[in-house]
């Protein structure tokens with residue numbers, strides 16, 4: 001197999017766009033995935049590195065019985081109080097950055113895909129990657145897909161979509177956009193294969 005280029009791809013898309021599906025397809029071609037959402041979750045599990053500073057900043061109220069972050073409470077607090085959200089981000093972002101860098105350094109491929117749900121919103125990611133790949137679909141399709149997940153209603157899906165960056169904002173910072181609407185998973189897979197060939201000089 002020919003050598004892969006050194007390439008850092010930032011992958012993003014709204015909830016339900018098909019971002020995780022595209023990430024998995026890229027991994028099948030040989031990319032190493034770094035999932036920043038999973039990193040954030042691990043940091044806030046019992047024993048995670050973010051727990052002590054979060055407890056110091058917000059008190060025991062946001063820590064659950066098992067010693068992990070009480071997501072419901074933290075979400076309510078961060079939603080209601082922008083200062084609280086900023087303090088939480090000031091704790092989490094550097095820790096996520098350190099773990100992301102560690103995983104990227106150890107990644108078993110020169111093509112690294114950084115799965116970043118809030119890539120467009122956070123603004124800090126653009127200069128950390130060589131290419132930005134956005135998975136895009138209509139809001140109606142997003143809501144339809146998310147509402148099929150266990151524990152999600154249409155209203156909950158709609159509320160998250162409304163909080164996220166608009167499709168236009170996301171597409172404006174993209175080097176490539178995969179339109180994942182009204183196509184089969186096979187066609188999505190073919191789009192990813194074409195992009196892989198284009199960006200990595202192979203297929």
Ligand code: ADP
Nearest residue numbers: 014015016017018019020021145183184185188
């Ligand atoms: P995200 O990571 O953007 O939230 P996912 O990749 O988890 O979204 O996709 C949401 C759901 O939609 C999954 O069940 C996935 O299999 C399905 N899906 C995504 N793209 C397609 C498609 N083109 N055709 C059919 N189902 C799709």
